[in-house]
Amino acid sequence: MSLIENFTKPYGLVDKIDAFGYLDSLKNNPDAPRKHGKVVLVTADTPLKASRGEGKTTTTIALIDALNARGIDAAAVLRQPSMGITAAGSKGGASGGGKASLTHPELIDWGLCGEMGAIEAAQNLLASFAEKAVDDGLLDTVIVPRVSEVPSRSLRSVVVDAGKNDVHEKTVLTPTCELMQIVVLSRSMDEIAERVAKMIAGTKDGKAVTFGEFIDLWRITNILADAVKPAKTETKNGSPVYVHGGPFANVSIGIPSLVSVEMACALHDVVIVEAGYGADAGAQKWLDIACREYGAQWPSAAVVVTRASTWRDDPALQWRYPFHVERLEGLGIPTFPLINLWDGEDDQVPALRQTAADLGFRAPIVGNLYRDGGDALVPQLDAFTEAVSAEDAPETPASHKGMPLVENVKWVCEHAYGVPSDRVVMKPGFEESLEAARALAEDAGVAFDDLALVAVKSPATMTDNDAAPADERTVTLKKVDVHSGAGLVHVNLTTSLTTPMPKIV
Incomplete structure (x- = not known):
């Protein structure tokens, strides 16, 4: 054997x-x-x-x-x-x-x-724990989204009646969720548990609270066994x-x-x-x-x-x-x-x-x-x-850990989309989103500029307008989201949805 x-x-x-x-x-x-x-x-x-x-x-x-x-x-x-x-x-x-x-x-x-069904169940259990933490006074807001394999426009943004204070939540497709990213990037069950512990459940008095602060992680890792x-x-x-x-x-x-x-x-x-x-x-x-x-x-x-x-x-x-x-x-x-x-x-x-x-x-x-x-x-x-079959393979380029996020985004825009840094623009509100994300990461004990960049963009465009002349193409930075458990930071560029609707065929 x-x-x-x-x-x-x-x-x-x-x-x-x-x-x-x-x-x-x-x-x-x-x-x-x-x-x-x-x-x-x-x-x-x-x-x-x-x-x-x-x-x-x-x-x-x-x-x-x-x-x-x-x-x-x-x-x-x-x-x-x-x-x-x-x-x-x-x-x-x-x-x-x-x-x-x-x-x-x-x-x-x-x-x-x-795996899709198991990851869906595990992330939704995390969301349920976060909701219960609101009831128990451990959280004021829920950040972790619920997930679904079947998209619904009505679930993109919802408000949950939580008694004295309504709680805003959202639902995304399973492949886009942080737990999927953790499974893709981890090399052991111990690493998965460590990363889930670093996921941000929500905030309390404006400060990030991670799942490792209030749940037993075996509940999640057991669901992910297969x-x-x-x-x-x-x-x-x-x-x-x-x-x-x-x-x-x-x-x-x-x-x-x-x-x-x-x-x-x-x-x-x-x-x-x-x-x-x-x-x-x-x-x-x-x-x-x-x-x-x-x-x-x-x-x-x-x-x-x-x-x-x-x-x-x-x-x-x-x-x-x-x-x-x-x-x-x-x-x-x-x-x-x-x-x-x-x-x-x-x-x-x-x-x-x-x-x-x-x-x-x-x-x-x-x-x-x-x-x-x-x-x-x-x-x-x-x-x-x-x-x-050639023997000589190029070495992997150096990590971007420690590179300021905006500089990292501009590097990707130039090298992957062909847009130089002087034509990368910031939408009003982007800088506030950036600082809020940085604060969340620091609350979670994560070095913000060490997070790997995930560009969130339309699949059919590389720039704000790919049909524009080369010297007029731009990329607009819109908002920032931290996935501290996965070790990633999302930056929204061109318009795209995390709960797209299926086409009727």
Whole structure:
């Protein structure tokens, strides 16, 4: 029996793996068999519409099928989607499509791997404890939101009758909540407990009160016992796929759990990691949060997916795809443009290749992956596999801990969105929000400028107006929220909702 089998148990039609236990066993047994797989990041062009996927998951599945067909031991790590949005049809599915699909897409799309439901229950229990703390005089206000997998406009902001004083509360989607972030970023149950203890429940006399001050944390960690375990499934062609962590890289971190990626790297030679939305969202957060601040592996290569129509249909937005590719290349990451064709677009391939050549891209990878799956990619991966197998990988850039928050935001705006610091503007009220967030963090015993930055933004825009001329684009800073337990600070930029409504299809 291999070591990983000791930590694997059936969970319905998939397996669940105790990644914490497996990685701890490897640490304590350095001679145990393991691999040192390389990470490849799959990201995308900024979509024309928030509800429209570019095909990252379909590409990820086709890519590992193609690599395995070439004799390379490859696996993928996907995020567990939000049932209320993805499965309800508001954007592309989370389990691929056509020949590039998982064996049990319904389990992934509808949250039946369990972590969404468990995290929802645990965060809502925390909110209930906070409400009881108001009754007991321990809190005046409740800051921690309730969560739901099914969005409701009526729950975005509510007022609870709490006797003498009404209490304002809100509800967000499960993937966006702080407890999801804690699960994604933690490497042990002890770390989860420590982070939950640092979560801010609310305030008393204007001062932050953390959950560690008034509840027993085992109540929360027990609920999460299975939620912290990645699910293992496979593609229709038998390639291994691990699913763990939440989506929504525009309003949260939108990356798979760090332990699911580390576990996969110990088991396989190449690990394809899918990050949410475009390169300005999920890729930015994998690089600047997971890698810079939490020690995840810097990618050996990247694939930037786009539809032909996203890249070329709107002349005012055509700058975005080259910007993403060039930015990743500028970080020392070999970056491969991948054009995900739809039916009827095969005749566009020569023109697409010429455009890529004119832009100075690496030779693009092109195919209708829904129709042809990994077969379309097998003959196109010579340069890709050569780049991934290169010995010299760039070092992870230095942490931004200690960098003042506004300076950090301006750095992200310049490097990830192409907007220089002098065109980053502050909405009236932003500075007051910043100081209030700083005070909350200090009350919670957290160094405010050590928190990792989460840019909260629209998934379909990088700036206030992407169609504006380059020298007129701006980014507006709107408000600041502290997630002290997760070690994150959210800064709202372009308009976006943490409880978006599903599209009727």
